[in-house]
Amino acid sequence: MPLSIDYQPVGKPYCRPSDGAWIVTRYEDAIGVLRAPNVSVATSPSELAARVSDRLDGAFEDLAALVGSLPILQNPPEHGPSRDFLHVIVREMSKAYSYGRIDHAVSRLLERSVGEIDGMSELCYGLPDVLLAESLGFSSDEMRDLRLAGRQVLHDWQPAMPLREYERRQSLSRYIHERLTARWRSHGCPILGGKARLDEIELSLPARQRESAVFFLITLANETIAGFFGNVLHLLANRPDLQDLLRRTPEAASAFVEETLRLCGPLRHRARVVGAGGLTLGDMTIPDGALVHVVIESANRDPEAYPDPDRFDLARRGPPSLAFGAGPHLCVGAVFARRQARRFFTVLLQRFSILPGDAPGLLFEQPEIRQFVTLPLRLQPRQREN
Numbered sequence: 539m540p541l542s543i544d545y546q547p548v549g550k551p552y553c554r555p556s557d558g559a560w561i562v563t564r565y566e567d568a569i570g571v572l573r574a575p576n577v578s579v580a581t582s583p584s585e586l587a588a589r590v591s592d593r594l595d596g597a598f599e600d601l602a603a604l605v606g607s608l609p610i611l612q613n614p615p616e617h618g619p620s621r622d623f624l625h626v627i628v629r630e631m632s633k634a635y636s637y638g639r640i641d642h643a644v645s646r647l648l649e650r651s652v653g654e655i656d657g658m659s660e661l662c663y664g665l666p667d668v669l670l671a672e673s674l675g676f677s678s679d680e681m682r683d684l685r686l687a688g689r690q691v692l693h694d695w696q697p698a699m700p701l702r703e704y705e706r707r708q709s710l711s712r713y714i715h716e717r718l719t720a721r722w723r724s725h726g727c728p729i730l731g732g733k734a735r736l737d738e739i740e741l742s743l744p745a746r747q748r749e750s751a752v753f754f755l756i757t758l759a760n761e762t763i764a765g766f767f768g769n770v771l772h773l774l775a776n777r778p779d780l781q782d783l784l785r786r787t788p789e790a791a792s793a794f795v796e797e798t799l800r801l802c803g804p805l806r807h808r809a810r811v812v813g814a815g816g817l818t819l820g821d822m823t824i825p826d827g828a829l830v831h832v833v834i835e836s837a838n839r840d841p842e843a844y845p846d847p848d849r850f851d852l853a854r855r856g857p858p859s860l861a862f863g864a865g866p867h868l869c870v871g872a873v874f875a876r877r878q879a880r881r882f883f884t885v886l887l888q889r890f891s892i893l894p895g896d897a898p899g900l901l902f903e904q905p906e907i908r909q910f911v912t913l914p915l916r917l918q919p920r921q922r923e924n
């Protein structure tokens with residue numbers, strides 16, 4: 539494993555004595571939880587924001603609106619319309635960004651990258667930021683500013699934050715709200731074909747919910763794909779043999795991306811709550827109301843699903859990994875993220891050899907993610923072959 543975080547060994551579901559949460563690590567059990575009809579997403583920032591907002595008479599309106607409709611934290615009936623809206627945006631992006639256009643964006647990004655770099659800020663966020671910026675009608679710098687502001691809104695959300703912390707997040711949310719609405723009021727949303735189409739969509743999804751869904755793309759979706767790119771770059775920097783193999787056999791890019799999603803996926807676990815009737819997994823029953831941690835990174839190493847699971851195997855046959863989740867919240871951007879990843883690594887490796895930087899990378903401390911904050915790398919230009 540390329541990174542230094544330990545993962546839970548695979549075994550039967552068990553109830554953790556320290557907090558009463560159930561830990562689910564086997565592949566079949568993980569799928570069972572994520573797809574179960576009586577399982578919902580666990581306590582969300584939206585509930586906390588709404589609570590504060592109510593208490594203070596709407597003083598945190600923008601914060602509550604922004605985090606209150608994040609699709610990833612919604613359950614039915616709110617979840618469906620947000621997800622449908624995101625499907626439309628991501629489908630249009632997939633249509634707009636063929637392999638050739640992605641290659642072009644990666645090539646432009648690489649013009650600025652050579653020598654000692656921070657792989658995260660200089661490479662990994664670049665591609666998703668550019669594609670989303672163009673799609674939503676912003677410059678790349680504006681997109682980066684929105685993403686960084688959004689990160690502060692969502693980062694390290696504590697149940698009992700001091701009031702000034704809510705105030706800080708409210709003012710950042712206000713800034714994001716104003717940037718999004720001002721741009722769309724004047725130009726509409728390019729990927730949706732301008733202003734008229736946006737107004738039409740608003741009939742099925744109120745403006746604030748639409749904004750929150752887009753906010754999800756700008757923040758969590760972009761963070762996730764950038765986090766994945768960083769984990770893979772870290773692996774490649776330490777595995778020159780894999781770099782050579784991908785250069786020699788670019789057609790292996792698809793298998794490479796699948797195997798790296800399985801072993802280096804950025805989302806470590808997802809939280810769910812079991813509903814009425816409880817949930818039976820094998821010979822264990824998780825009771826009604828229980829909090830469950832679905833440990834994606836363990837399920838992706840379950841030897842029943844993936845024999846010799848720690849081996850990086852490009853010829854591996856097995857079920858799709860759980861890197862993109864499963865069930866009603868299955869990643870909407872999975873196909874598009876895979877396409878970006880294949881082209882990003884293929885084009886990058888044609889141009890450069892990737893070497894570790896002088897200092898080790900620094901990981902985020904949040905337990906749900908495996909993602910670098912900084913990743914020093916050295917990019918060494920290669921001779922063009924032709």
Ligand code: HEM
Nearest residue numbers: 609610621624759762763766861862863867869870871875
């Ligand atoms: C390697 C990159 C990515 C990974 C590993 C990833 C992973 C995931 C996972 C695990 C979930 C489900 C979370 C849960 O069950 O609670 C999810 C949801 C989602 N992802 Fe991704 N994602 C990636 C990239 C993207 C991209 C590029 C987009 C859009 C352009 C995107 C859009 C979404 C959306 C909209 C959802 C919410 C689905 C819902 O709640 O209904 N993702 N992603």
